[in-house]
Amino acid sequence: MSDSPTSLADLRGIVAEMEGRGAHGRGAGIVTGHAGLDAAGVVRGRLHEVFGDGGSGAAAGFAALMAxxxxxxxxxxxxxxxxxxxxxxxxxxxxxxxxxxxxxxxxAQAPDEAALLSAAVDALRVVALGAVIAESVGRTRLFGLTGTRRLTLAAEASGVPLFLLRLDAEPAPSAAETRWRIEAAPSRALAADAPGHPVFAVELLRRRAGPAGSGWRVEWDRDARVFREAPLSGAVVPVAPRGAAGARRAHRVA
Structure with a gap:
């Protein structure tokens, strides 16, 4: 990651250079290491919405780790x-x-949501990318059914997954494959009282291919690069939907 964000013009140049390179497994499930997340329908070539509080950074951290x-x-x-x-x-x-x-x-930065939508469509056409994250703050109508349908078609064509990060916004009808709400949760300290692994309270709000409403408390193991059930007071306890808040700030990032 460079010290300064890429302009949209520079991004188009990067995209042009990368176009035509090999594609990834279109429609394949994303393996996270956590059985619940792996079964939730987070697949390549689809749009996945991630909602959360922009202040804690947990939603941004979760979207980054999934991407x-x-x-x-x-x-x-x-x-x-x-x-x-x-x-x-x-x-x-x-x-x-x-x-x-x-x-x-x-x-790369976009001046507004309209430019963000256009840039995301362009980026999703590049089959050499592993994933795209598109982040906005607050309410907007641009990511309703029409806008998300454009994004979905672009993702399906290339096989590149899109994580639409919606901070301080409320869910609305869309073409997303899955929709998530993420909150921070307390972590358990490691040996010598070292900071614990980042922990997320995860709720699956919507899943086009099956039932939703599931919730978990998961932690990220950076060494193994996997999610797993987060232990609480020495026990592994699943969390109910809309779990408790806490965890590291992920937006700086984590």
Whole structure:
């Protein structure tokens, strides 16, 4: 990840250079290491909505980890509106703390949601990408049925998954394959009272291919690069939907 965000014009140049390179497994499930998440229908070539509080950064951290889990060694494009970037700049060392290589992340800013939508469609056409994240803050009608249908068609054509990160927004009808609400949750300290693994309270709000309403408390193991059930007071306890808040700030990032 460079120190300054890529302009949309520069991003188009990068996209042009990458077009035509090999595609990834279109429609294949994304393996996270957590049985519940793996069974939830998070597949490549689809749009996945991630909702959360922009203040804690948990939703951004979860979206980043899902995107990089999907990408393997391929690059990820992270698109952000100027409003999102002003609110919480991305922080390369924070990505590294999550086990993500910042050099594999191409960050670009868009002045508004309309430009973000257009840039995401362009990026999704590049089959060499591992994933795309598109981040906005607040309410907008642009990511309703019409806008998300455009994004879905582009993702399906290339096999590249899109994680539409909606901070401080409320869900509305869309063409998303899955919809998630993410909150931070308390982590358990490691040996010598070292900070614990990042923990997320995860709720599956919508799943086109099956039932939703499931919730988990999961932690991210950066060394194994997997999600797993988060232990609580020494026990592994599943969380009810809309679980408790806490966890690291993921937006710097994590």
């Amino acid at each position: 990089f889990s999907a990408a393997a060694a391929a690059p990820v494009v992270w698109l952000r509106t100027d409003a999102a970037a002003r609110r919480a700049p991305l922080y390369g060392p924070g990505l590294a703390e999550l086990g993500i290589d910042p050099a594999a992340c191409i960050v």
